[in-house]
Amino acid sequence: MHKLRLTTFAASFLATAATAASNTGPFSLYAYGTGVGGLPIFSSGDEVFVGNFSKVDDSEAAPIQFTVGDDAWNASPNTTGYAKGREPSWSNYTFAVPGPSSSSHSVKLINSTTDTGGYVSDLTFYGTFVMVEENGQMASLWYATPSEIDGVYAIGWNASDAGHSDDKVVITLKRTPPSNPSPKDQFEGFTSLDCFIKSLAIVLTMEAPKAVGWTNPTATPSLGTGRVVFTAGSTISIDAPAKEVFDTIVDFRRYSEWNTWTPRLTFTDSEASDAAKPGASGILETLTDSGDDIMKIPIEILELSYGEEECKLAWKSKYLPWWAATIERVQTVTPKGPDACEIKNWESMGGLAAYAMKLSWVSKQLGAANVRYLDELAAFVKKTVASQDMPATA
Numbered sequence: 001m002h003k004l005r006l007t008t009f010a011a012s013f014l015a016t017a018a019t020a021a022s023n024t025g026p027f028s029l030y031a032y033g034t035g036v037g038g039l040p041i042f043s044s045g046d047e048v049f050v051g052n053f054s055k056v057d058d059s060e061a062a063p064i065q066f067t068v069g070d071d072a073w074n075a076s077p078n079t080t081g082y083a084k085g086r087e088p089s090w091s092n093y094t095f096a097v098p099g100p101s102s103s104s105h106s107v108k109l110i111n112s113t114t115d116t117g118g119y120v121s122d123l124t125f126y127g128t129f130v131m132v133e134e135n136g137q138m139a140s141l142w143y144a145t146p147s148e149i150d151g152v153y154a155i156g157w158n159a160s161d162a163g164h165s166d167d168k169v170v171i172t173l174k175r176t177p178p179s180n181p182s183p184k185d186q187f188e189g190f191t192s193l194d195c196f197i198k199s200l201a202i203v204l205t206m207e208a209p210k211a212v213g214w215t216n217p218t219a220t221p222s223l224g225t226g227r228v229v230f231t232a233g234s235t236i237s238i239d240a241p242a243k244e245v246f247d248t249i250v251d252f253r254r255y256s257e258w259n260t261w262t263p264r265l266t267f268t269d270s271e272a273s274d275a276a277k278p279g280a281s282g283i284l285e286t287l288t289d290s291g292d293d294i295m296k297i298p299i300e301i302l303e304l305s306y307g308e309e310e311c312k313l314a315w316k317s318k319y320l321p322w323w324a325a326t327i328e329r330v331q332t333v334t335p336k337g338p339d340a341c342e343i344k345n346w347e348s349m350g351g352l353a354a355y356a357m358k359l360s361w362v363s364k365q366l367g368a369a370n371v372r373y374l375d376e377l378a379a380f381v382k383k384t385v386a387s388q389d390m391p392a393t394a
Contacts, residue, residue, distance in 0.1 A: 026065045028078065029130060030178065031144065031155070031171045038178030041155065043075070045090030048107045050144055050171075051152035053083065060088045064109075066095065072121040075109050096121040097132055097141075097157040105156040107142070129260045130173040132157075138372060140260065143168045170383060211236040211374035213367045220328035220348045221302045221314050227326075229354035232366040233346030236374045240381045242341035246311035246333040248381055250276065250304065258380035261373050262286050265299075276301050282315075302328065310334050325351035345374055 030038040031050045042053035044060040053061045062077035073095040077088040093109035102118030110119060122133045131138040144153040146167050159168045212235055217228040238245065248254070252265040264285035267276060276282070284297045303314040310332055317327040329347045336342055347366060349357065357363060 026067050027175045028063060028065060028177070029173050029175055031142075032174055038174075038176070041173070043077075043090075043109050045088065045093060045111075046108055048095075048109065048155045049147065049152050050155060051149075055149050055152055059086065060090060062086050062088050064095075072096075073123050094121050095123060097123075099134070105158060107155040107157050125175065126260050127263070128174045128176045130175070131260075137368065140172055140376075142171050142173055144171050170379075209236055209238055209378055211371045211378070213371045214346075215363075215367065218330075218346050218348055220316075220330050220346075222316065222328055223326055223348050223350050227350040228348045229350050230358040230363050231346050231348040232363060232370050233344065234367075234370040234374045235342065235344045236378055237336065237340065237342045238378045238381060239340050240385055241339055242311060242333045242335040243306065244385075245341055245343060245377075245381055246306065246313075248377065248384070249331055249333070250313055252276070252282075258376050259373070260376060261369055276304055278303055281318075308335075320351075320353060323351070325349055325353040325357075327354075343374055343377070345370055 029041050031041060032038055039050050040063050041048055041050050042056075042061055042063045043049065044056065044058045044062075048064070049056075053063060062079055062083045063081075064075045065078035067074045067076075075093045075095045076091045077083070077086065079086050079088070090109070090111070093111050095107075096110050096119040097107050098104045099118055099120040104118070108119070110121075120132055120134055124131055124133050124138070126138060129140060130142075131140050141158040143156050143159040145156055146152075147154050155171075155173075156168070159170070214233045214235065215231055216233070217225050218231045218233060219225045219228065252267075255265060256263040262284050265282055266285075267280050267282040269280060278301050280301045282299050282301070284299050286295045286297060298318040299315045300318060301313075301315050303312055305312050311334075312330065312332045314328060314330045317329075320327070327347065327349050329345075331343070331345045334342045334344075347370065
């Protein structure tokens with residue numbers, strides 16, 4: 001299942017297309033979240049779990065090894081390493097999540113005899129992150145819930161539709177193993193999640209607001225509306241103070257915690273990493289379609305300002321020469337009261353190369369990426385606010 005994915009600037013789309021590679025595997029998947037440092041997933045041939053598979057009194061339980069098929073991910077038991085000697089009977093099942101029509105929230109492995117009508121099996125990598133693709137959109141709605149076995153957690157999908165519960169914790173699935181893993185990290189580390197859940201109580205109690213895309217030509221610091229060939233933008237309103245949201249946007253060192261589009265931005269001047277300012281040059285790292293390669297896009301900060309009526313961040317890409325394309329990105333946060341705000345995020349392009357991008361799939365893909373960027377930002381801010389609102393525990 002090989003599909004071209006997104007990078008940050010349209011310029012990098014072109015290079016990504018030239019270096020695309022397939023993700024055929026075999027590979028394992030690991031769960032990550034705040035306080036969860038990369039735990040492997042396992043199954044007994046039905047539901048999918050995180051934790052120590054050996055705690056499950058079931059000879060069918062084993063870590064999962066995946067391969068990418070034509071239209072689905074195939075899952076089989078990995079009986080090497082700590083699972084050596086196990087002989088599960090299941091093999092070559094399909095990894096799937098419940099779709100919108102399903103009343104279930106359990107992530108499962110399904111076989112050829114299972115009724116798959118309510119499940120979605122169109123998975124893909126966005127970099128090393130595991131995403132589910134449906135109706136042209138990608139989503140990462142994984143969460144973990146404690147099972148009846150201490151230290152073993154069931155993986156669920158779309159907690160916003162699963163009702164209120166104090167034991168859900170948001171996770172991401174990646175194919176990147178933890179650095180320097182140990183048996184304790186791999187199989188016992190998740191037991192500490194009980195305390196983590198009780199102390200932070202990161203709970204999804206309502207459906208997160210959704211970003212809306214738009215394409216009206218929009219000016220940037222260097223591009224007037226008349227010079228804009230096309231714009232890919234998005235907007236969202238969330239219940240959080242404007243300054244807190246903008247602080248998250250400019251906290252570039254934490255991008256990897258929530259931003260699957262551009263997980264890292266570093267500055268040439270190390271001092272600028274703590275307080276970026278206009279004129280600062282940086283490198284925006286973007287995962288390519290292969291999932292292993294990092295594309296490094298040079299940028300320059302054009303504006304970074306806090307205001308009572310608006311906070312703004314703007315930068316320009318220096319990936320292409322000025323005569324080929326001018327590519328600039330703007331993000332604004334506008335207060336809508338003390339505890340609410342509106343976020344706008346757009347990328348406008350001008351120049352010769354922009355015309356080719358507008359006529360190709362680039363503009364549409366970039367628009368989808370901008371929408372997902374704000375959805376991920378809103379979800380991260382919501383988790384942060386939820387953890388801060390919980391009373392301290394002894």
